[in-house]
Amino acid sequence: MEETEETNNHDISAKRYKRKRKKTFLKNARKYAKKGWYGRGSQLDAETYQYFVRILEVYREGFENDDDKKIFVNNVFQQTENEEVKCSCNQVGCRVVEMLLPFANDSVVERYMNAFSEELRPLCADRLASHVLEALLGECCKRSLDKDTKDDVKEKFKGYTLKISKFLLNNLEDYVWDVYGNHIIRSVFRNLAQLPNVDRKEVKNKSKEVTAELIEIPNDYAEVLQDYGERLLAWPQFKELPYSELTSAMLQILLRALSKCNTKILKKYIKKILDECFCTDSDPNNSFTRCQKLFKSTAATMLVETMMEIASPKHYTQIYAKCFKGHVCDLARTKSTSFSVQKLLTYCKEKVEFEEMFEELKGFDPIISAGNSGVILALAEGCKRFATKQGLFVQNISSGFHCESEDKQTDLLICLCKFVNYGLLQELNIQNYEKEKFNLHGTLIVQHILEFNKPIKFVNAILGMDTADLKGLFSNTMGSHLVDSYMTSKFIGEKSREKLIRKLQGTYQDLASTKYGSRSFEAIWNACNMKFKINIMDELVYKDAAWSNTEHGKIIASKINLVLYKRNKEEWKSSLNNVNKLKELTDLLQ
Template sequence: MSEAVTTKPYKRKRKKTFLSNARKYAKRGYYGRGSHMDADTYQYFVRILEVFKQGFENDEEKEIFVGNVFEQTENKEIDCSCNQVGCRVIEMLLPFANDHVIQRFITKFNEDIRPLSKDRFASFVLQTLVRISATKFFDTNTIVEQKENYKSFCIKTSKFLLNNLEDYIWDNFGNRIIRTCLCSLMQVPEEENIIKPLEDIKCEAGLEIPDEFIEIVQEYGQRLIVWPQFNELCNLELTSGFLQVLLRVLKKADSKLLKAYLEKLLSGCFVSDTVDQENSKNLPPGFMSKSLLMLVETFIQVAGKKMFKKNLETMFKGRMLKLALLKSTHFSVQKVMKFCNNKEQFDPLFDELCDHLGEIIQKGYSSVVLALAQSCQRLSTKQGTFIQSLIKALNCSDCEEYFAISCCRLLPYDKQNMPSNDGLQKEKLSLQGSLLLQTMLNFNKPIKIVNSLLSMDTNDLKGLFSNPMGSHIVDSYVKATYVGEKSREKLARKMQGTYQELAASKYGSRSFEAIWSVANMKAKLHIMEELSNKDGSWSNSEHGKIIAAKINLALYKRNKENWKTSFNKGLNVTKVLEDILN
């Protein structure tokens, strides 16, 4: 008889960090790619990475540390920047360096910017310098003389790249520097994850962008829109990313030029004359490649009302279900719903999807259903229809009392597959399902959701409220505008007999606090009586101690009247503070 083959669950291999790789290669005698670095300097930079990762006790200690590191780079700024490990250290520490150090690096990079802007390592330092220079220029704490130096560097770098645009736009490193320049000039956030530049930066409210910065951005836009290779720019991932940045900065710099870009993209790139606009089975070219698709999504974000409407009618109307069921395009559907700004735009799109929520959930794209619900809430439309459609999709039409738990699991109701009380607490519920329930609780008429929750078995509800996902549902329940006071009182009464267990668990204690925050004095006294009469071991648990301190359990046990008096005083102080603040 052959032995049963046991398969171990797949564990994703943890990716090695930059620091661990740096140590490994040093042992083999490799001291970073790029420019040569001797063993001692390399090991010094590796130690810098280690120390910085560990953190500092205070800002003064960090300032001294950063100053000491940059002393070691004096007259070696370029060599260090062109080395893999040296580049990482400099890029990491420059945001915390003083003006003297930053100006020193700017001077060195200005001497020969052409090769550095295409260098695989130094280009990242150049990006950081541009980002910091722009931030420093807009910082109200920067002295006037330094402001002009930073402004000059931003303009010089941006114009150099503009004058050599044909070379740099196709280059991986140069292209990304241009993106940083554009975002920095217009103070538009970069989408990439970057180290937060400079601490304690203070910028003026209603930031005023210099005309020189706006003119540079406009010149980039004017030059590229007439390029013969414009369609090629849209179809390559690198240059499509650049155009996405350009669209976002043009929204701030030149709305007329932005509109010209959107018209050109919509008529020349996103749709095709060969696509039958009335046939929902055919998708326009804008949905057929990742590069174009990302441009479509940026289009949705930056378009004005007229262009947004035109885009909806040209690309999305009649195709919403097909797009919602495709892995590559369901994000676009979410974005469209998020940026719909009136019922007239949203309602026809909703009608295309509302009868197919089950298909969308089954396909695994429940975030589309969540985006639909959030738009219903935001625009105050189709809320009742959405709830009924979701009830039907989750097979709860004849058993609406199970709707809440089916929604949290985002699985159709199946009596044979319902979790036990303990199982519900430990079960990995759906994040989108929990958020859906929270969103529907904020609808204008959330009575079906309220009734479904209140009709649950008390122990099931305790399990749900003690779940990492489910615990947030209580917050929405007690804070929702259209959940009435009587419904909140019913929940407080419903949970009687479970408060000890709720208060003792990590997520249950969150739910306890939410219920406690809205309970009236009568309900609070019932809760306190329950907690004080039962076995007190709950109050010795990690989370129970916190709850016991917040509700002043010790005073209640000693003297109930004193507890009520002190509690009422606290309420009166809170009310006075609210009146003053409001």
């Protein structure tokens, strides 16, 4: 009966999980086609709609090479000739065009430029075609800056980029408060300033972001951004902009763009937003009263976070003094405002200011009780960055988690990893550290503490753990990263590292054979001298088939050259010394 009940519960959970899963765009497109609904927006005939659905299917399957992809894209755009606007105003057609436009040749992009120019005003506010217009603007701007593009072609793309940008500038009142027009304005800022696309869910390639940062912004583009900046700065409704999600997001991107090309106007924005939008109460001596409206609005708090990120040290000080000073602790305790405090601490540029904030926050109890682990993490990062208040931070952590006494050092380590106080930890009664779910912020805090100037309390906590528990902690998905900090911290002595290496003897086979344990093993191995490496190898060669044939064990066995060690120990030593010498030489050259 119990098994049946458990099975039923499992089935119910599985069904609930399935219900929560959203259908993909492609599945919905097929489903609506069967019902005779051919997408939202402009109506396509059944044949054209089904053609676009097949395009989505083929694209999802991928291509063998770039040439096949190029032929495929050209064929698709041939089918949309003279129907560019109609296809872009259909739900499925819009998705296909937006998806393939970055791979289209210059003549296709030019065709879409001409087609959209004829009906620009309605298309800017169209819920579907506006997405294609954003993609088109991005492609034109990118190709206008491409060094490999011919000058006459670059001028065409540049001209169209400026045309769209200036059209929206001249009709700013119509589109700032329109959802779709507002997003195109954001695209204008992002493309003219060559900012990475922060609105996209896809993770951008970091090298592409760096490249974007290095591209010089043409004077024509910088002038348009300046015009936007001056125009919005003079708006009668300027005070309303930070408090709407739509316009706050637009201002955030504009400020980032101005930080790249016009810091003079950026300073004016920061001053005006602070004085006229955020600090509006008549009482000049009470910053919290003056800024209550700011911290009650999610849109406004996100704007102030962006301002702190891009502000100069002088303007950061003004933001801190006018919006936060004297009330950092109150804001840190509240869930909705704690993230702003994290940003405040993260972007702090002066040691004196950080120390002031620390003094306000030094009673960690209410912050820990509220579960705002990110604030404590930001404090730990600041203590490490400025090399200040580190001893006081550890004291406050100990009292905050109710682990002040010396015999609770190990408990404090686990309390932090779980981010629960001592009483709750005792109730949890953890048996298997390897499978335990730890708190990300908590484990990161421990890593920072291990890199403090005097991390002895946490060093002793790790060395004082039971070997089986320590092996489990170092085999945990988050716990495995603690070894990196322990082995690389310049404030943890060689003797402490050796103690850990010796303490883990007898566990190296188990560590090497698991996914996260093998990470820990590698960190320990890289920090070992030859004597300890030989000891570890002697342990590993005993019944090595048990671990070296596992998925992760094979990788470790290859890295430490287990086969050579078993065949010839002296030759293995010689090869290892050569590798170490090469590594030292590489480090010197860098």
